[in-house]
């Protein structure tokens with residue numbers, strides 16, 4: 196049992212363990228579950244206009260739990276709307292809007308993509324749907340801040356105490 | 367961690383020493399390159415259905431950003447088709463190296479021995495990138511133009527003038543290669559000092575002298591030196607990733623500018639291609655329109671004004687805090703290495719996001735490379751809309767955080783060694799005080 200403090204010290208001093216700590220902290224920041232947000236069971240109707248190469252509105256914000264009906268209106272050529280993760284998929288010709296309803300059960304930031312080749316910039320025709328707060332951004336910023344703090348932490352001092360414990364280098 | 371010497375293994379040594387493996391790879395890639403140009407010119411002009419746009423901007427680009435540069439350094443340069451014809455003409459033969467019989471071109475003008483031309487070509491990429499990326503014909507013309515230019519310069523100037531001073535990809539690789547593991551070095555330095563012929567320097571298409579190599583930035587890993595050295599004194603090793611950052615060679619103003627331009631372009635491209643802003647997309651696409659002019663001016667201001675000014679101010683304040691006594695210009699270059707991990711990681715993250723959803727275009731385009739309705743592999747109609755897998759987003763976040771961490775560590779170490787590097791100016795500064 197007397198080895199534990201030694202091990203802890205070695206852990207804190209070795210380079211590899213710094214990365215280990217970094218990776219586990221990163222996993223925690225990226226993966227920690229947050230309590231599910233308050234569910235609001237309201238209806239929402241959103242009209243999305245699609246034209247070469249944009250959705251309007253470009254960014255849609257809804258609250259978790261809302262029943263969202265999206266109506267896709269194509270204003271120039273045929274466009275599609277595909278909502279990442281929810282699998283919602285619409286296609287609309289000019290003059291023939293399409294609509295579909297989904298319940299925003301999973302909070303997060305999702306992309307809307309045009310799913311009908313509509314021109315040269317079609318692969319980049321994107322929109323954004325945000326359900327609840329943007330946790331991904333928060334987690335990312337936290338991770339970045341943590342990375343910077345770890346990098347600022349000097350690592351030369353513990354190296355000397357390591358020598359004390361293993362005078363002959365018999366690790 | 368000590369470097370691993372790859373050439374210690376005799377199989378690897380002979381693989382690198384023989385011209386054939388490299389030649390076969392080069393020939394295959396050259397053929398693919400020619401096909402890309404042809405399909406760009408005569409295939410369907412819908413970007414997502416043409417081999418040229420998809421293979422150059424999705425497959426090759428991702429391979430370059432995710433594999434070649436971060437892991438292999440300039441390995442791409444050793445098989446790149448652009449300078450091939452020029453080099454073959456220069457050497458008067460295909461399986462030959464530079465020797466007495468080769469064409470003796472002019473040496474590259476001193477005034478242009480820097481990174482300013484790549485800086486400008488990167489600005490052009492920023493301005494016209496969206497067009498180049500989505501139009502097969504423009505892609506083909508750009509490739510063809512670069513190929514012709516490289517060949518002409520190969521005939522006029524000596525060695526790889528195009529690669530070192532003009533190629534935008536070369537400018538790119540030249541910077542980030544400093545972090546990559548592969549390194550050509552000399553095994554026994556005393557042997558080199560007594561070998562007065564310096565065969566390795568004479569054959570090097572990049573004008574490098576292996577004994578003096580401090581950075582891998584300008585080494586194209588072509589292995590000519592390894593083949594030429596009569597004493598088998600050249601080795602290829604793998605160094606720990608990013609080791610050059612711990613004792614970074616000095617960077618020049620133009621190199622720091624290139625690094626800044628590339629870092630900024632990563633951000634701007636992410637906003638254009640991955641953001642939801644339709645107005646920005648149409649502005650970048652309609653070259654010559656008022657919207658495009660606004661974009662072009664804003665881009666120029668950001669890239670050449672705001673970002674460098676911010677960086678210059680930050681670095682100057684950083685050395686002031688440590689009482690480093692550097693002039694604004696020297697602090698600008700002194701902290702340059704910070705930009706390398708930052709920029710590379712930003713590009714990796716961008717490429718991951720960009721490519722992960724677009725990979726589904728690759729197979730259909732192989733099945734119908736010219737967009738003429740062929741169905742060679744039966745996969746033509748397999749384009750899916752694609753979505754960002756959660757894993758890829760998490761990975762991007764990790765990579766960006768990693769970049770921030772390495773950059774911060776580099777900054778800290780640079781700040782700490784301020785005193786050692788400039789003892790005189792430091793004491794001078796404190797005399798009046």
Ligand code: SF4
Nearest residue numbers: 570585586588589591
């Ligand atoms: S130093 Fe050797 S490997 Fe590097 S470019 Fe020159 S000849 Fe090629």
Ligand SMILES: [Cu+2]
Nearest residue numbers: 274309313320
């Ligand atoms: Cu569309």
